[in-house]
Amino acid sequence: MILLWFIVILLAGGVGAWIAARWSANAARWVALAAVSLDFVLAIQLWISSLGQFDLFRRAVWIRELDVPWVPQLGIHFHLAMDGLSLLMVVLTMFLGILSVLASWREITEGVGFFHWNLMWILAGITSVFVAIDLFLFYFAWELMLIPMYFLIAIWGHGNRTYAALKFFLFTQISGLLMLVSILALAFLHQRATGVFSFQYETLLGTGIAPSTALWIMLGFFVAFAVKMPVFPFHPWLPDAHTEAPTAGSVILAGLMLKTGAYGLIRFVMPLFPDAARQFAPVALALGVVGILYGALLAFGQTDLKRLVAYTSVSHLGFVLVGIFSWNELALQGAVVTMIAHGVSTGGLFVLVGALQERIHTREMARMGGLWATIPRLSGAAMVFALASLGLPGLADFVGEVLVLLGAWENHRLVAVLATVGILAATLYALRFIQRAFHGPNIHQWQLPDLHFREAAVVGSMIAVLLWLGLYPRPVLDTFAPTSERLRQTNMYVRR
Amino acid sequence: MTATDFSAILPMILIAAASVAVMLAVAVRRHHAVSAAITLLGLALAFAALWPASAVVPRQVTALLLVDRFALFFTGLVIAGTLAVAVLTWSYLSRRQGDHDEMYILLLVSALGAVVLTSASHFASFFLGLELLSVPLYVMIAYLHARKQSVEAALKYMILAGAASAFLLFGMALVYAEMGTLAFAHIAGRLAGSAQGGSLVLLPALALILVGIGFKLAVVPFHMWTPDVYEGAPAPVTAFIATVSKCAVFALMLRLFEGTGAGELPQVSALFDILAIASMVAGNVLALLQRNVKRLLAYSSIAHLGYILVAFQVGGDFGMNAVAFYFVAYFVTLLGAFGIVGALAGPGRDADQIDDYRGLFWRRPLIAGVFTAMLLSLAGIPLTAGFLAKFYVVAAGASTALWLLILTLVVTSGVGVYYYLRVIVALYATETAAGPMPAVPTGAGVVLGVLTAALLFLGVYPGPLLDVIRATVRF
Numbered sequence: 001m002i003l004l005w006f007i008v009i010l011l012a013g014g015v016g017a018w019i020a021a022r023w024s025a026n027a028a029r030w031v032a033l034a035a036v037s038l039d040f041v042l043a044i045q046l047w048i049s050s051l052g053q054f055d056l057f058r059r060a061v062w063i064r065e066l067d068v069p070w071v072p073q074l075g076i077h078f079h080l081a082m083d084g085l086s087l088l089m090v091v092l093t094m095f096l097g098i099l100s101v102l103a104s105w106r107e108i109t110e111g112v113g114f115f116h117w118n119l120m121w122i123l124a125g126i127t128s129v130f131v132a133i134d135l136f137l138f139y140f141a142w143e144l145m146l147i148p149m150y151f152l153i154a155i156w157g158h159g160n161r162t163y164a165a166l167k168f169f170l171f172t173q174i175s176g177l178l179m180l181v182s183i184l185a186l187a188f189l190h191q192r193a194t195g196v197f198s199f200q201y202e203t204l205l206g207t208g209i210a211p212s213t214a215l216w217i218m219l220g221f222f223v224a225f226a227v228k229m230p231v232f233p234f235h236p237w238l239p240d241a242h243t244e245a246p247t248a249g250s251v252i253l254a255g256l257m258l259k260t261g262a263y264g265l266i267r268f269v270m271p272l273f274p275d276a277a278r279q280f281a282p283v284a285l286a287l288g289v290v291g292i293l294y295g296a297l298l299a300f301g302q303t304d305l306k307r308l309v310a311y312t313s314v315s316h317l318g319f320v321l322v323g324i325f326s327w328n329e330l331a332l333q334g335a336v337v338t339m340i341a342h343g344v345s346t347g348g349l350f351v352l353v354g355a356l357q358e359r360i361h362t363r364e365m366a367r368m369g370g371l372w373a374t375i376p377r378l379s380g381a382a383m384v385f386a387l388a389s390l391g392l393p394g395l396a397d398f399v400g401e402v403l404v405l406l407g408a409w410e411n412h413r414l415v416a417v418l419a420t421v422g423i424l425a426a427t428l429y430a431l432r433f434i435q436r437a438f439h440g441p442n443i444h445q446w447q448l449p450d451l452h453f454r455e456a457a458v459v460g461s462m463i464a465v466l467l468w469l470g471l472y473p474r475p476v477l478d479t480f481a482p483t484s485e486r487l488r489q490t491n492m493y494v495r496r
Numbered sequence: 497m498t499a500t501d502f503s504a505i506l507p508m509i510l511i512a513a514a515s516v517a518v519m520l521a522v523a524v525r526r527h528h529a530v531s532a533a534i535t536l537l538g539l540a541l542a543f544a545a546l547w548p549a550s551a552v553v554p555r556q557v558t559a560l561l562l563v564d565r566f567a568l569f570f571t572g573l574v575i576a577g578t579l580a581v582a583v584l585t586w587s588y589l590s591r592r593q594g595d596h597d598e599m600y601i602l603l604l605v606s607a608l609g610a611v612v613l614t615s616a617s618h619f620a621s622f623f624l625g626l627e628l629l630s631v632p633l634y635v636m637i638a639y640l641h642a643r644k645q646s647v648e649a650a651l652k653y654m655i656l657a658g659a660a661s662a663f664l665l666f667g668m669a670l671v672y673a674e675m676g677t678l679a680f681a682h683i684a685g686r687l688a689g690s691a692q693g694g695s696l697v698l699l700p701a702l703a704l705i706l707v708g709i710g711f712k713l714a715v716v717p718f719h720m721w722t723p724d725v726y727e728g729a730p731a732p733v734t735a736f737i738a739t740v741s742k743c744a745v746f747a748l749m750l751r752l753f754e755g756t757g758a759g760e761l762p763q764v765s766a767l768f769d770i771l772a773i774a775s776m777v778a779g780n781v782l783a784l785l786q787r788n789v790k791r792l793l794a795y796s797s798i799a800h801l802g803y804i805l806v807a808f809q810v811g812g813d814f815g816m817n818a819v820a821f822y823f824v825a826y827f828v829t830l831l832g833a834f835g836i837v838g839a840l841a842g843p844g845r846d847a848d849q850i851d852d853y854r855g856l857f858w859r860r861p862l863i864a865g866v867f868t869a870m871l872l873s874l875a876g877i878p879l880t881a882g883f884l885a886k887f888y889v890v891a892a893g894a895s896t897a898l899w900l901l902i903l904t905l906v907v908t909s910g911v912g913v914y915y916y917l918r919v920i921v922a923l924y925a926t927e928t929a930a931g932p933m934p935a936v937p938t939g940a941g942v943v944l945g946v947l948t949a950a951l952l953f954l955g956v957y958p959g960p961l962l963d964v965i966r967a968t969v970r971f
Contacts, residue, residue, distance in 0.1 A: 073962040074891070110926075111858075136887075143878045150917075155924055162921055169917060174910035180887070181906060184894035 002046060003066050003080040003131050006090065007124050009039050010097075014120030021113025032116040033101045036123060040094035047087055051475070061486060063087060070137070075187070075197040079134040083486075084479040085336065089130040089263055092343050095465070096255040097123045100248035102458050103351050107247055107358060108156060115156060118148035122252055129260045133201040135183045138268075139176070142224075142260070146172055149249065149257070157244040164237075164244035171237040175227040182220025186272070189213070205271055205490070211279070218273040218280065225269065228261030229317045231284075232291040242310035243363075247354030250306065254313050254350060255343035262320045262339050266332070266483075270324070271490045277325075284325040285408075289418045291318030296425035300432065305353045305363045308433060309346060312389055315422060316342040316397070322419055323404040329484055331407020336480050337473055338400030341466065345388040345397055348462040352382045355455055359448045365433070370442030375450045379438040381459045388466050390430040391423050396469035497558070504555045504563040506545035507571055508611050514538020515604035522597045531597040532586040535604060539579045546572050559679060560624075562617035562751075565968040569820060570614040570747040573827060577740045578607040580831045580943050584732040587937035588838045592640070599639055602632035603736070610744035619668045619678040622748060626664070626712070629741055630657050636736070637729040643845075649728025656711065656721045664708030670701035684756035702764055705752070706771075712745040715805065716774035719798050723786075726794035731838030731846050734790060738797050738834065739827045746804065750819065754811060755971045768809055773904050775802030780908040783915045790848045792915060793833055796874055799912060800826055803889055806901045810892040813970045817962075818885075818892040820969040824961060825873065825881035825954060832870040832947040836863060839940040840933065850919055855928030863936055864923045866948050873951055875916040876909060881954035 013035020020027035050063050062081040070078040082090070100119065108115050125145025132138040146169060154165035183199065190207045191197040198204065209217065227234040242250050270277050295314030302308040316338060323335025355378060356371075357363055372379040388395035391402075401423060409416040451459065469476065502509070518534050521527070546568055554564035582603060589596040609628025616622045634657075638650030668678065674697040675682055686698075710718040726734045753759030759768065779799030786792040804826070807818035840847035840863070847853070857864035873882030886909065893902040936944070954961060 071957075071959055071962065073959060073966065074888075140878045140883075143883070147872065147877060151924065154921060155926075166914065166917055166921070170910065170914060173913050174907070177906040177910060180890060181894065181902060184891050187891075188894050 001066060002042065003064055003082055006039050006042065006127050006131070009035050009042075010120045010124035010127065014117040014124070017116035017120060018113040021116070025109070025112040028113045028116050029101065029105055032120055033098065035120060036094060036097040036101060039127075040091075040098055043087070043091045043094050047091060047479070050087070051478070061482070070134075074136075076136045076199055077134045078137060079200060080128075080131045080137075081133045081201075082131050083483050084481065085263070085266065085483040086130045088336065088340060088476060088479055089259060090127055092259070092340055093123060093126050093130065093256055096251055096343060096347050099347065099351065099458050099462065100251045102454055103251060103354060104246065104248040105454060107354060111155065115152070118152045119248060119252075121145075121148040122152065123256075126252075126256050126260060130263060133267075135187070135199040135201065135204065135268075137199075139180055139183055142179070143173070143176055145257070145260075146176075149253070152249045153241060153245045156246040157249070158246075159244060160240070161244045164240035167237045168241040171227050171234070175224040175234070178220045179224035182217045185213075185217050185220070189217075201268075207272075209273075211275060214273050214276040215279065218269060218276040221264065221269050221272075222280070222284075225261040225264040226287075228264070229258055229321065230261070230314065231287050231317070231321055232294050232314065233287075235291070235295075235314050238314065239307050239310045242313070242350075243304060243306040247350060250309075250350040250354070251347040254309070255347040258313060258317055259339050259343060262317065262324065262335065265321075265324050266335075266487070270487060274490055278327065281325040281327055285322055285412060285415050288318045288321035288325065289415055289422075291315065291321065292419055292422035293318075293425065296422050296429060299429040300425065303365050305356070305365060305433070305437070306350070307363075308365075308429065309349045309353060312349075312426070312429065313342070313346055315426065316346070316389075318422065319401050319404050319419065322408055322415060323400075326404070326408040326411055326415070328407045328410055329488060330410070331404050332484060332487070333477055333480060334400050334403025334405075334407055336400075337403060337469065337476060338397065340476065341388070341396030341400045341469055344462050344465050344469075345385050345395070348385040348459060348466075349382070349389065351455075351458055351462075352378060352385065355451065360446060365436045367444060368437040368446075369440050369444065370438070371446060371448070372438040373442050374446050374448050377451045377456065381451070381463065382438065383434050384463050384466070386430040386434050388470075390426040394467070394470045396466045396473070399470055399473045500552050500555065501557045503545075503548045504552050504557050505561065505615075506549055507542040507575065508608060510538055510542040510545055511575075511604055511608045511611060514542070515601050515608065518597065518601050518604065522601075526595065526597055528586075528590065528596045531600045532582065535582050535600040536579065538604065539575055539582060539607070543572065543575045543579070546575075556617070557615075560618045560621035561612070561615045563615050564971075566751070566971060567615040567747075569965070569968040570743065570823075571611050573823060574607060574610045574614060574740050574744055577743070577827050577831060578603065578610075578736070580835070580947070581732050581736045581740070583939045583943045584735065584831075584835050584838055585730075587940035588730060588732050588841065590937065591841075591843060591934070594640075599636065602636050602639075606630075606632040606636070606736070607740065610740050613744040614747040616748055617680050617751065619671065619680075622752075623661075623664065623668065625748070626708075626745070627661070629744060630661075630712075633657075633733075633737065633741070636733045637725060639733065640730055643728070645724075645728040646730070647728075649725045652721050653725045660708045660711035660718070663704045663711075667701045667704030667706075667708065670697055670704065674698050674701065680752055680756055683752075683758055687757050687761070699761070699763055702753075702758055702761075703767065706764075706767060709745055709749050710771060713742050713749075713801050714794075714798055715771045715801050716778040716798060719775070719778070722798060723791040723794040726797075727788060727790045727848065731790070731834050731841060734793075735831050735834035735838070738793070738830050742797075742801065743823050743827065746808075746819070746823070750808070750816060751971075754808070754816065759808075759811065765809065768805060769901065772802050772805035772809060772901060775799060775805065776904050776908040777802075780912045780915075784911065786915070787850055788848050789837055789850055789853070789919065790834075790846065792850075792919070793830070793837075796912065796915070797826075797830060799908065800874070803886065803905055803909070806898065806905055807889045807892050809898060809901060810896050812896075813966075814892050814895055816969050817965050818888040820965045821888050821958070821961065822885040824965075825885035825951075828881055828947050828950050828954065829870050829873040832866065832944060832951065833874070835940055835944050835947065836867050836870070839863070839936045839944065842932075842934060850922050852929055853919065853922045854925045855923075856933075857924045858926070859928060859933060860936075863944075866944050868920055868923060869948055869951055871916045871919055873955070875913045879952060879955045881951050881958075883955055884958050
């Protein structure tokens with residue numbers, strides 16, 4: 001039941017914020033903040049209360065589950081369930097949700113009610129994606145999170161927002177339809193084999209499909225997830241969408257929406273099509289490595305800060321893809337840690353770039369330089385996130401990427417070597433960013449207000465999370481362990 | 497004819513009686529509200545008459561009409577659609593000078609033709625129903641005859657409809673020459689009896705009949721009239737043509753081709769494949785170029801008929817159920833969309849340019865929200881009826897492995913999202929359109945509210961409707 005509450009609170013919060021905006025803009029902001037904070041508290045409470053339950057050999061897979069028939073005529077259930085992986089993602093969703101409400105506090109001044117409605121409904125859609133395990137419901141939620149995101153970019157975005165929003169929508173919509181066809185094909189093949197027509201995850205696991213067919217069906221899922229992640233060459237929507245979106249939109253896109261793609265690979269592609277996915281792994285690994293290097297290279301060439309951060313996402317998500325398809329437990333753990341670490345560190349960078357843009361009304365690096373002198377706190381925070389992004393030990397990204405590399409090294413030496421070059425490239429773009437924006441002489445004579453309390457709280461809490469995960473990632477790994485164990489059984493992983 | 501026969505065709509009788517009643521009322525005294533009220537009452541009674549009728553089905557009433565559950569389902573859909581159109585017409589005409597009462601007579605007669613088509617089991621009643629449906633439409637399209645484009649649209653429709661009827665009649669003549677009877681049931685017997693299926697006469701006959709049907713459904717390549725007529729006709733009449741007229745003809749096509757097995761002949765089936773693919777591709781691609789909302793919706797409805805043909809090609813109970821569900825969603829959505837175009841119409845012209853809607857959300861959030869819901873439903877986005885309808889069609893197609901059709905559907909409806917979003921972009925643009933914007937009339941407002949509620953209900957909880965469709969839509 002708590003799973004339903006997560007979603008309902010957000011949906012209601014959105015409607016509430018829209019209504020509250022009739023009285024005052026601040027009321028809308030507070031309502032949205034209250035709703036997502038309540039969800040955050042509930043999620044943390046659930047995590048703490050179930051910490052003891054992540055026993056590797058527990059029989060029950062799900063921590064919480066809710067299953068109600070929805071359209072029984074078509075075998076569709078409203079089936080939500082949460083395991084460790086979903087829990088981690090939901091906690092991340094609520095954490096970044098709070099931060100994105102706070103980050104838009106002063107940035108959004110027009111249509112505040114509708115803005116927060118969109119924000120809350122995106123979060124509700126993402127939460128549903130992370131807990132839906134009826135494939136129809138999953139697809140439903142997958143599509144549902146698009147529309148509010150589209151509005152968020154198209155209405156409150158910058159410059160070329162209409163184009164960016166359209167591109168985002170079309171890429172995800174068409175790839176989503178391919179996934180729908182795959183879902184249906186899977187359901188009908190299952191029906192042909194067993195006589196049961198169902199979209200239930202547990203039922204469809206272990207459907208015997210001819211290898212050639214399985215590859216095609218898996219590709220339908222893979223393309224949908226690859227567009228979201230985004231995997232090279234499905235990434236062209238990402239730089240535009242990230243750059244033109246308002247801060248909250250960028251944070252949610254990078255921090256959460258990209259993760260739905262990676263989550264989908266772990267939750268659906270691997271267990272549903274173990275053989276086909278394994279057969280496909282070399283291609284996926286190659287795409288991952290190309291993404292790592294290509295993203296880093298392009299990030300190095302950008303002068304627009306948001307575009308720079310956007311391309312680093314392509315690079316980091318390349319690590320996630322390599323981690324998933326390296327086919328061992330270590331790399332997979334690395335992928336999950338990277339998902340969370342990237343959400344926080346990139347989210348932090350977008351918050352800071354947004355704060356900077358509010359102050360100097362540009363994102364061009366050439367218009368900056370020497371900012372450390374006038375805004376030391378903002379600059380220092382930016383350096384922490386940049387260092388996290390380049391994989392400095394002690395911060396979260398390091399843990400994830402090193403685990404991925406160690407895992408990849410066991411099965412695919414060349415991939416690990418090339419991915420390491422990617423980390424090197426990350427050092428270049430991150431340091432260049434810090435050097436050009438914050439160091440050197442203050443040639444444009446900027447005199448700016450530094451981070452104020454609300455911004456400092458947002459950034460500070462993100463840094464704290466990065467440090468925590470960098471120094472003591474154990475709780476995350478423990479929480480993920482049962483899911484990983486289950487994958488090991490279906491996908492015949494090597495344990496260490 | 498017995499009393500049971502009469503209760504089976506009670507809906508038709510009531511609609512016919514309502515049209516006569518309006519005529520008599522006009523003879524006594526012209527009054528817009530009275531004419532509209534009689535029309536609505538007649539339609540409501542006809543809808544209520546579905547229950548007594550459903551107690552006696554299936555029943556062959558004379559050689560011409562077969563009233564069964566299938567017929568009653570589509571009769572109900574047609575009457576409900578006409579009811580919505582009648583209210584929209586009332587709101588639309590109230591704002592305009594001139595004599596309005598004849599519109600209701602024409603609307604009722606046309607609806608009667610549509611109801612006859614849903615139960616026709618004989619080529620004579622097929623032709624009778626079709627002409628009963630079409631002839632009033634010529635006048636309805638040109639009803640606001642002060643507008644040049646209305647008259648042009650009506651002429652175009654009349655000439656092309658005449659040509660299509662000629663094809664149809666020739667096809668029927670060939671069927672008669674081959675079989676010596678005009679009842680559909682005999683085609684089924686004939687096809688089942690012969691080893692190689694269709695003969696050299698029957699196949700061309702079916703193809704000619706398909707031309708006539710294709711014209712009414714506005715599927716490519718028989719779609720040429722659609723954008724002009726949609727643009728020229730008053731918005732409520734456009735809604736009627738797009739929904740009721742197409743649905744009735746489609747119901748007849750199901751009975752003629754699916755019920756008799758003629759649709760499974762390989763040659764005929766190939767024809768349907770071509771029609772479906774051409775409609776999906778041409779409809780969606782041509783819609784990309786439109787700046788006029790009515791023309792855009794015209795091309796979009798061509799594409800939607802292509803999707804429905806995919807479900808038709810699946811055949812069997814699954815395919816027919818998908819067709820029926822799609823039609824319900826299509827009715828709700830298109831009636832809503834054209835309802836908005838009509839409700840925001842100024843005295844001179846309908847609000848049919850995309851630019852008319854620029855920034856509507858910031859001036860009229862409610863009506864813009866309703867329009868957004870309709871457009872998202874057309875695009876097939878979750879929470880709306882259009883999503884589940886498309887899902888049902890894709891599911892039906894996947895169940896019989898029609899991969900080519902499914903792939904075309906997926907790719908073209910991806911293209912389709914683009915032009916629906918163009919309208920949505922305009923709705924939420926920050927700069928607003930110039931000029932005054934009329935208030936939404938109460939009647940149209942109520943209809944739009946009901947349609948939006950139905951749209952969301954079907955999108956979230958389609959169970960009850962699916963039960964009805966499963967129980968009724970099969971032979």
